[in-house]
Amino acid sequence: MKVVALAGGVGGAKLVDGLAQCVQPENLTVIVNTGDDFHHFGLHISPDLDTICYTLAGLANPETGWGRAGDTWVVMGEIERLGGPTWFRLGDRDLATHLERTRRLQQGERLSEVVTAFCQAWGVKVKVLPMSDDPVSTVVLTKEGIELGFQDYFVARQCQPEVRGFRFVGSETAQPTPGVLEALRRADLVVICPSNPWVSIGPILALPGVRETLMHKVVVAVSPLVGGQALKGPAAKMFRELGWQPSPLAIAHFYQPLLRGILVDVSDAVWADEIRRLSIIPEVTDIVMRNIQDRIRLARKVIAFGQKVVETSAL
Amino acid sequence: MKVVALAGGVGGAKLVDGLAQCVQPENLTVIVNTGDDFHHFGLHISPDLDTICYTLAGLANPETGWGRAGDTWVVMGEIERLGGPTWFRLGDRDLATHLERTRRLQQGERLSEVVTAFCQAWGVKVKVLPMSDDPVSTVVLTKEGIELGFQDYFVARQCQPEVRGFRFVGSETAQPTPGVLEALRRADLVVICPSNPWVSIGPILALPGVRETLMHKVVVAVSPLVGGQALKGPAAKMFRELGWQPSPLAIAHFYQPLLRGILVDVSDAVWADEIRRLSIIPEVTDIVMRNIQDRIRLARKVIAFGQKVVETSAL
Numbered sequence: 001m002k003v004v005a006l007a008g009g010v011g012g013a014k015l016v017d018g019l020a021q022c023v024q025p026e027n028l029t030v031i032v033n034t035g036d037d038f039h040h041f042g043l044h045i046s047p048d049l050d051t052i053c054y055t056l057a058g059l060a061n062p063e064t065g066w067g068r069a070g071d072t073w074v075v076m077g078e079i080e081r082l083g084g085p086t087w088f089r090l091g092d093r094d095l096a097t098h099l100e101r102t103r104r105l106q107q108g109e110r111l112s113e114v115v116t117a118f119c120q121a122w123g124v125k126v127k128v129l130p131m132s133d134d135p136v137s138t139v140v141l142t143k144e145g146i147e148l149g150f151q152d153y154f155v156a157r158q159c160q161p162e163v164r165g166f167r168f169v170g171s172e173t174a175q176p177t178p179g180v181l182e183a184l185r186r187a188d189l190v191v192i193c194p195s196n197p198w199v200s201i202g203p204i205l206a207l208p209g210v211r212e213t214l215m216h217k218v219v220v221a222v223s224p225l226v227g228g229q230a231l232k233g234p235a236a237k238m239f240r241e242l243g244w245q246p247s248p249l250a251i252a253h254f255y256q257p258l259l260r261g262i263l264v265d266v267s268d269a270v271w272a273d274e275i276r277r278l279s280i281i282p283e284v285t286d287i288v289m290r291n292i293q294d295r296i297r298l299a300r301k302v303i304a305f306g307q308k309v310v311e312t313s314a315l
Numbered sequence: 316m317k318v319v320a321l322a323g324g325v326g327g328a329k330l331v332d333g334l335a336q337c338v339q340p341e342n343l344t345v346i347v348n349t350g351d352d353f354h355h356f357g358l359h360i361s362p363d364l365d366t367i368c369y370t371l372a373g374l375a376n377p378e379t380g381w382g383r384a385g386d387t388w389v390v391m392g393e394i395e396r397l398g399g400p401t402w403f404r405l406g407d408r409d410l411a412t413h414l415e416r417t418r419r420l421q422q423g424e425r426l427s428e429v430v431t432a433f434c435q436a437w438g439v440k441v442k443v444l445p446m447s448d449d450p451v452s453t454v455v456l457t458k459e460g461i462e463l464g465f466q467d468y469f470v471a472r473q474c475q476p477e478v479r480g481f482r483f484v485g486s487e488t489a490q491p492t493p494g495v496l497e498a499l500r501r502a503d504l505v506v507i508c509p510s511n512p513w514v515s516i517g518p519i520l521a522l523p524g525v526r527e528t529l530m531h532k533v534v535v536a537v538s539p540l541v542g543g544q545a546l547k548g549p550a551a552k553m554f555r556e557l558g559w560q561p562s563p564l565a566i567a568h569f570y571q572p573l574l575r576g577i578l579v580d581v582s583d584a585v586w587a588d589e590i591r592r593l594s595i596i597p598e599v600t601d602i603v604m605r606n607i608q609d610r611i612r613l614a615r616k617v618i619a620f621g622q623k624v625v626e627t628s629a630l
Contacts, residue, residue: 042357042417074387078411082436084418092407096393102357103399121397 001027001307004187008033008048008200010065010232011224012193013055014289016126018299019191020056025125029183033195034111034130035138035168035203038151040088043098044105047151048200049115049130050097057122059093065232068093087156112177129183131204134174138199141165143241150199159234163241166198171206184213189306192221194287196235197254198242211258218310220261222287222302223248227267231288247271252280261309263287263302281309316342316622319502323348323363323515325380325547326539327508328370329604331441333614334506335371340440344498348510349426349445350453350483350518353466355403358413359420362466363515364430364445365412372437374408380547383408402471427492444498446519449489453514456480458556465514474549478556481513486521499528504621507536509602511550512569513557526573533625535576537602537617538563542582546603562586567595576624578602578617596624 003023007016007030016030033048047066054060054068061067071091080086090098097118104114110133119128138150143162153161184190195201205211228246230236236246244250248264249271255262261281264271265288272282283305289295318338322331322345331345348363362381369375369383376382386406395401405413412433419429425448434443455468458477468476499505510516520526543561545551551561559565563579564586570577576596579586580603587597598620604610 040418041414042359042421043414044357072387072389072407074389074407075411075414078408079415082411082415082433084411084415092387092389093393095410096390096397096399099356099358099390100394100397100399103355106357118397 001188001303001310002186003027003189003191003303003306004029004031004183005191005193006031006195006201006204007052007193008195009036009051011289012048012195012200013051013060013065014295015191015193015222015299015302016052017055017292018289018295018297019302020126021296022299022303025127029127029129029179029187031129031131031180031183031204033200033203034132035136035171035199036150036154037135038137038149040090040151041084043095043102045088045098046101046111046130049128050094053115053119053122053124053128056119056124056126056128059122067091088151110177112179127179127183129177129180131176131180132174132207133177134170136168136170136174136203136207138203139167139169140199141167154234159237163238165242166202168203168206171203172208174207176207176209180207181209181213184210184217187217188310189303190214190217190219191302191306192219192255192259194222194224194231196224196230196233196238197251198235198238205258214258218260218306218313219255219258220263220302220306220309221251221255221259222263222298223251223265223268225251225268226265226288248282249274252278252282256280260313261305263298263305281312316503316618316625317501318342318504318506318618318621319344319346319498320506320508321346321510321516321519322367322508323510324351324366326604327363327510327515328366328375328380329610330506330508330537330614330617331367332370332607333604333610333612334617335441336611337614337618340442344442344444344494344502346444346446346495346498346519348515348518349447350451350486350514351465351469352450353452353464355405355466356399358410358417360403360413361416361426361445364426364443365409368430368434368437368439368443371434371439371441371443374437382406403466425492427494442494442498444492444495446491446495447489447522448492449485451483451485451489451518451522453518454482454484455514456482469549474552478553480557481517483518483521486518487523489522491522491524495522496524496528499525499532502532503625504618505529505532505534506617506621507534507570507574509537509539509546511539511545511548511553512566513550513553520573529573533575533621533628534570534573535578535617535621535624536566536570536574537578537613538566538580538583540566540583541580541603563597564589567593567597571595575628576620578613578620596627
């Protein structure tokens with residue numbers, strides 16, 4: 001079964017890591033949000049791509065979910081001494097990724113080529129595709145009427161401002177990375193990872209051709225919300241601020257009409273009936289990934305559930 | 316006595332360090348070559364400025380002359396793992412300088428403002444001025460008819476190609492940094508440090524107004540050549556390849572008609588008479604700086620000699 005996963009940051013990386021353990025590499029493609037990409041110190045930083053690739057390579061910091069395991073902070077310490085900004089934490093090992101990516105991009109390589117080269121260097125066999133080689137920038141519209149770049153909102157302002165909406169600047173003209181639409185067309189199953197729908201999956205869906213292609217595919221999601229909370233990040237807060245009760249039902253609504261099935265946590269079993277009324281199949285299971293065993297178990301569950309939905313769809 | 320020093324890399328940094336110990340900070344201005352500046356990994360790198368500032372701050376690596384003392388190489392190791400270029404060695408602490416400089420320049424600060432901020436952070440009291448806030452790039456013309464960027468020639472190709480000349484791209488339109496011509500006009504003594512005349516001092520002299528201003532000043536040089544050799548770098552090789560016998564006499568010729576006096580090494584006493592015939596006063600002394608005591612001793616000698624030349628010129 002050919003599987004394509006759409007993913008953003010930490011939660012997505014965990015499920016992708018599980019999927020990589022139970023799907024043959026040639027049958028798994030990961031399409032990663034680049035709407036969070038930004039420039040800092042002149043460097044091109046791709047937070048979600050790095051989180052996914054570091055996790056797949058076994059290089060990720062297990063405590064933070066972002067950055068490199070065992071990283072050091074020599075450069076950051078010196079930047080602080082010079083009075084430079086330290087709100088975006090750049091470890092020494094992590095910095096090498098940004099420097100070499102920036103160098104390659106300036107030499108004319110496409111972002112997807114850079115990712116492929118890095119994955120090769122890190123021994124990652126799964127195909128990882130940035131959603132686009134063209135710049136797309138997620139902008140957060142706040143209650144105060146200010147538009148914030150995503151990292152300004154997410155890191156510098158710690159998701160404090162109340163959100164009113166989002167814009168994905170560049171998404172109308174950006175093209176999906178070569179291979180993205182092809183992978184989706186060939187996929188037997190598309191998995192939307194437990195990533196933030198608004199700012200991690202939304203930018204991918206905003207690209208020309210993605211929604212249209214997904215309309216013909218079997219798409220299942222893993223809820224990023226458990227018991228009304230996001231396990232990490234501002235997803236629940238965003239749903240509330242935009243007038244939705246944060247729940248798997250809200251997730252199901254969000255992905256309508258693309259979605260055929262959704263895995264929800266046992267603590268959210270109460271939402272199963274209402275989800276079913278949207279013609280979306282709910283599957284109740286333990287979706288919290290505390291360790292690598294959880295990742296693999298959930299990934300197997302996703303594949304089994306996906307197969308069930310594929311068979312149901314074929315009837 | 317108000318002193319202005321023109322300086323390039325390691326040799327210049329040593330003498331400037333000595334001058335800083337025997338001239339009041341408010342009476343010493345250092346004008347530094349930026350013709351070696353280049354971009355690497357998207358960062359603006361200013362090798363000579365950093366060497367001068369690190370040395371004045373007591374942060375320089377005493378073994379290499381460039382980079383930071385006790386620096387670590389975590390970033391470089393990871394860049395190597397990614398297959399990135401390692402020919403230009405960037406230590407972790409050193410990298411912080413390049414990152415923060417690049418960030419400030421991209422925010423619209425002028426290079427001279429960045430240098431002032433860094434000197435303040437590092438406790439450097441001497442006024443350090445980049446020769447220009449505008450880009451000037453030293454290009455090396457080689458025997459094979461190829462033009463090499465300076466770092467390509469100097470670091471990547473280890474000064475191997477035979478030189479035929481130099482171009483300072485941008486120097487016709489670049490303006491000296493605000494304060495450069497003023498400092499030169501107010502100077503009682505201008506010291507040309509023992510830096511490479513062709514590629515360290517040459518770019519400074521090529522800027523509009525610098526030569527004209529120096530024509531009215533008392534200018535003394537410290538020979539960068541000792542016994543026909545440069546203590547560091549390709550100066551002697553360049554003189555030979557351009558058809559000059561490398562000696563203090565060649566240095567004196569190079570700086571004619573600006574130069575009033577030159578300090579030459581005891582091993583080069585033989586050149587004193589010929590230098591005098593150019594109407595340039597030679598002063599024979601030990602000019603090799605092995606340690607901090609040597610730097611201070613030579614700096615005192617330069618100041619004393621300069622005073623003598625000033626008095627001679629006033630007669």
